[in-house]
């Protein structure tokens with residue numbers, strides 16, 4: 250058994266009285282896609298936000314490559330090569346695609362000024378790969394469609410050579426064609442050795458894309474299973490009833 | 499929204515303004531401003547657009563315009579600063595005392611020592627920055643709404659200034675310090691022309707540089723004729739403005755006094771023009787600095803990103819708390835600079851200096867297109883806003899509109915400007 254890329258152990262966090270994540274342990278290996286499933290409000294986004302530095306856990310440990318790390322801010326997460334596509338996309342609507350893509354990590358000229366031309370050129374390159382129809386480079390992202398905005402968020406996570414990628418419902422607003430491109434992208438990134446946490450409500454899609462899936466219910470982990478060991482019905486049962494699949498079946 | 503494919507041909511159909519890629523909103527404001535000036539000029543039988551009045555209008559606008567540039571950043575990040583007028587008063591009080599008593603008497607430099615104006619300015623800047631940073635700390639780290647912090651500041655700093663000076667007028671201020679006030683410090687004809695030529699060259703260079711940078715990355719550029727037209731318009735505006743200022747002669751009695759002060763007598767028939775006031779040069783420097791900050795630095799990028807979506811900014815690793823401190827500290831520094839200009843213009847510190855400036859500054863920023871919902875605003879817009887406000891006020895005074903009616907008009911214009919802005923943004927589909 251190799252050391253996992255990410256190992257989150259016994260993670261808990263509460264908001265007020267609500268235990269949004271309750272003693273959850275999950276791990277992720279290089280070149281692996283782990284899916285997170287669960288009903289609305291199960292705690293999926295909260296769990297990965299702890300890894301991405303948006304929230305601070307109340308208790309538990311996070312290991313990256315076997316070493317314990319403290320992640321107290323989004324910067325800490327980036328320093329560990331963790332990139333995140335948030336469910337809310339986290340885009341500044343008044344800025345254009347390039348400014349959003351490089352937000353917090355602007356390219357600068359030798360004089361220390363932001364190099365907009367260079368950033369726009371880079372954005373063009375990566376968008377050509379992700380969404381060739383994307384042309385609205387110099388407009389504020391508020392003028393983009395939901396899917397186009399999602400492409401910008403994906404581009405931002407992919408551009409900076411992440412080792413660990415978190416995708417919180419990355420295809421929620423995408424068309425059939427664009428969804429297929431994201432699936433291809435996930436496969437490609439996986440081959441490059443990235444570890445990916447993927448959140449989605451589409452069990453069918455998850456069965457195809459993921460190596461393992463972890464199911465959450467009411468903040469707790471129901472179980473983690475390899476997709477080839479279970480059927481889609483087993484997973485639905487886990488999500489709805491919170492039952493582990495019977496090994497005999 | 500139309501797809502890019504259908505948008506492209508539509509673009510070609512648009513008028514020449516599209517080719518020039520000018521901000522239509524800005525054009526609208528410039529148009530409104532020109533109309534306003536022409537209307538006042540007619541109503542005052544041509545007294546409004548004389549070199550003398552334009553000169554006065556310009557120097558009266560500087561203090562509010564300088565603060566308005568800082569207010570843009572404050573409002574863009576969804577805050578507000580109601581304390582700028584009071585902060586100006588405190589900075590002015592500190593500087594007045596520094597130059598008239600602390601440095602000359604207590605430190606023993608003596609009146610008129612060449613270091614006095616500069617040490618005074620440093621003291622004023624430090625005062626403004628420290629108080630501003632403190633406001634920012636309360637807003638950013640203590641999470642007190644900026645409205646409350648600066649409403650408190652409005653009362654506190656107005657009266658701290660009062661305590662410091664016992665409510666007395668302090669003057670006359672240092673001679674060199676007074677150069678920053680306007681009438682008492684102008685460049686004269688020759689230097690003004692030199693500044694104008696430098697400005698024109700810088701504009702041409704800027705346009706050319708921007709075009710070259712775009713081309714080097716294979717981006718679409720404006721047609722060459724559009725670029726040249728822009729350059730010519732900008733150049734003509736700069737040269738025209740300087741020509742006007744250079745044609746306002748210093749009154750001969752004042753000139754004679756200036757010669758007397760130097761122990762000479764004025765030659766018969768001698769005339770000289772004011773030229774560009776140093777205070778206006780200062781405003782231009784502030785405007786360039788703030789524009790560069792807004793557009794070309796990370797700090798500026800973070801300010802706009804935070805205004806557009808504070809959560810996204812935070813998730814991108816931007817320290818929005820510290821950013822708030824920086825923005826308010828910058829606002830404080832600009833209040834200090836405005837205090838220099840305002841007190842130097844009056845040649846003394848008076849207890850009511852800067853009263854109601856917070857409203858003028860906020861109005862200037864808002865008329866200039868800064869959206870209170872955050873994320874949107876420009877430096878040049880705010881300066882133009884300040885100029886429009888000042889023109890409106892001076893113009894009405896010249897026409898002889900009653901004082902209460904003047905304020906009623908200014909109030910209505912402010913609300914109308916925002917309404918027009920909202921309609922404009924809806925139409926163009928911008929946020």
Ligand SMILES: Nc1ncnc2c1ncn2[C@@H]1O[C@H](COP(=O)(O)OP(=O)(O)OP(=O)(O)O)[C@@H](O)[C@H]1O
Pocket residue numbers: 264267269287288289290291292293294295296336
């Ligand atoms: N910032 C917060 N403050 C208070 N409660 C929160 C906060 N964030 C999440 N919660 C609560 O934590 C629980 C888990 O929310 P979370 O967003 O993680 O769900 P999710 O599994 O991602 O759901 P969905 O599928 O709808 O995205 C919910 O009950 C939610 O109300």
Ligand SMILES: [Mg+2]
Pocket residue numbers: 293294295336417
């Ligand atoms: Mg979620």
